[in-house]
Amino acid sequence: MKAIDVILIGAGIRGRGYTEYMTDGKFRVVAVADPEKACRDYIKNKHNIPDDMCFGGWEEILALPKFADVAVIATSDKMHYEPAMKAIELGYNLLLEKPVAPTYRECQDIADAAKAKNVKVLVCHVLRYTAFFRKIKDLINEGKLGKVISVHHSECVGNIHQSHSYVRGNWNNTEESSNMLLAKSCHDIDIMQWLVGSRAKKVSSFGSLSYFCRDNAPDGAPNYCIEGCPYGETCYYNAVKLYLEDEENDWFRGAATKKVNATNEEVEKALRTTQYGKCIFKCNNDVVDHQVVNIEYENGAVASFNMCAFNAGGRYIRVMGTDGELYGDMESDEIDYFSFKTREHTVINPMGRAISGEIVGGHGGGDDGIVEILYKYIAEDYEGDMLSEIGISVSNHATVFAAEKARLENYVVEMKDFNG
Numbered sequence: 001m002k003a004i005d006v007i008l009i010g011a012g013i014r015g016r017g018y019t020e021y022m023t024d025g026k027f028r029v030v031a032v033a034d035p036e037k038a039c040r041d042y043i044k045n046k047h048n049i050p051d052d053m054c055f056g057g058w059e060e061i062l063a064l065p066k067f068a069d070v071a072v073i074a075t076s077d078k079m080h081y082e083p084a085m086k087a088i089e090l091g092y093n094l095l096l097e098k099p100v101a102p103t104y105r106e107c108q109d110i111a112d113a114a115k116a117k118n119v120k121v122l123v124c125h126v127l128r129y130t131a132f133f134r135k136i137k138d139l140i141n142e143g144k145l146g147k148v149i150s151v152h153h154s155e156c157v158g159n160i161h162q163s164h165s166y167v168r169g170n171w172n173n174t175e176e177s178s179n180m181l182l183a184k185s186c187h188d189i190d191i192m193q194w195l196v197g198s199r200a201k202k203v204s205s206f207g208s209l210s211y212f213c214r215d216n217a218p219d220g221a222p223n224y225c226i227e228g229c230p231y232g233e234t235c236y237y238n239a240v241k242l243y244l245e246d247e248e249n250d251w252f253r254g255a256a257t258k259k260v261n262a263t264n265e266e267v268e269k270a271l272r273t274t275q276y277g278k279c280i281f282k283c284n285n286d287v288v289d290h291q292v293v294n295i296e297y298e299n300g301a302v303a304s305f306n307m308c309a310f311n312a313g314g315r316y317i318r319v320m321g322t323d324g325e326l327y328g329d330m331e332s333d334e335i336d337y338f339s340f341k342t343r344e345h346t347v348i349n350p351m352g353r354a355i356s357g358e359i360v361g362g363h364g365g366g367d368d369g370i371v372e373i374l375y376k377y378i379a380e381d382y383e384g385d386m387l388s389e390i391g392i393s394v395s396n397h398a399t400v401f402a403a404e405k406a407r408l409e410n411y412v413v414e415m416k417d418f419n420g
């Protein structure tokens with residue numbers, strides 16, 4: 001069995017996450033590119049990469065002729081397009097982070113280029129690879145629900161997660177990264193299409209930024225929480241509590257400082273100088289904090305999707321068919337299936353491993369799951385319906401762009417007329 005050689009472009013949280021699962025002999029991470037030395041060094045040490053295979057950015061590594069099988073592209077949203085196009089031109093297969101790109105035109109370019117060059121591009125819709133959604137898909141494929149008629153799916157972002165990523169963090173501003181639906185919920189739009197098994201025909205959407213805005217800043221709140229906010233004790237979003245005092249939260253501390261294992265001094269500096277320290281009502285965010293999307297599919301099924309910041313967090317789905325229904329709670333790893341034939345409920349815990357207390361991979365097993373499928377796709381030409389390859393991914397991105405257009409322009413978008 002020949003190992004698949006991988007180069008990593010963007011050694012941030014996601015890039016480090018995927019390559020964590022590439023140490024079992026099936027893959028060899030042979031080079032890394034990232035301008036942040038700490039991120040680069042983490043990968044270099046983890047995978048024993050020589051110094052001359054560590055690069056300061058995608059521009060340098062992709063200036064060389066192709067020397068590996070797969071490029072993992074895990075840079076920020078606005079920095080997928082150029083490295084993806086260049087890597088495809090060189091003949092690399094890609095594991096490409098979502099969103100494919102912030103505009104529909106760019107998404108289509110990447111899909112077209114991959115087709116023309118005959119390379120494989122797997123997009124990181126990790127939900128498909130979780131035990132939870134695989135089980136739901138299996139139940140549908142086994143005919144347990146009959147014909148799927150309607151799906152109701154909620155993505156509860158969680159108020160603290162929203163504050164970190166979509167008010168203070170990298171995905172808070174449409175112009176600087178992408179719209180909220182694309183950044184957070186292109187997974188969910190993809191998963192609904194996958195479960196229904198049909199492409200979107202019509203789309204509508206409503207929503208706005210309602211709470212995390214300047215109008216709601218209490219009188220006397222300073223610009224940065226660390227400057228001594230009079231509401232610091234009671235504010236849910238006090239950055240000092242979330243980033244400095246919660247020393248266990250590597251995710252938040254790492255994002256704020258761009259360091260691996262950040263010290264308190266580094267966190268404090270970030271809270272005085274970056275968005276992560278800002279009053280939650282005084283950031284430069286403009287993305288929505290709640291949005292609903294309704295979809296009618298070509299096969300007649302419908303779906304309603306609700307993305308909202310104001311909750312504890314989690315994903316919940318109800319799939320209703322002609323022979324039964326299921327309700328799934330991803331957080332508690334529980335699917336309740338009800339059969340019309342027997343009138344009985346069956347409760348399924350698809351992950352099992354988590355329930356028994358063992359560690360599962362990131363995103364409910366989705367991160368290691370996609371790495372497993374990547375191997376099958378590249379080494380064994382796997383073509384199963386689980387594959388989030390670029391063609392179907394871009395078609396589902398189109399639904400996201402159409403929903404955003406529907407929300408902003410207040411009309412129902414017919415997908416046959418949609419071109420970005």
Ligand SMILES: NC(=O)c1ccc[n+]([C@@H]2O[C@H](COP(=O)([O-])OP(=O)(O)OC[C@H]3O[C@@H](n4cnc5c(N)ncnc54)[C@H](O)[C@@H]3O)[C@@H](O)[C@H]2O)c1
Binds near residue numbers: 075
């Ligand atoms: N699939 C998922 O479930 C999921 C979840 C979260 C984020 N994401 C996506 O993953 C991507 C990365 O997110 P992240 O949280 O890892 O961000 P991050 O900021 O932690 O990582 C991005 C990395 O890219 C590096 N970088 C910047 N310029 C570069 C260049 N010229 N060449 C190479 N690297 C460069 C940065 O230094 C950083 O280390 C984003 O597009 C994000 O939307 C996907």
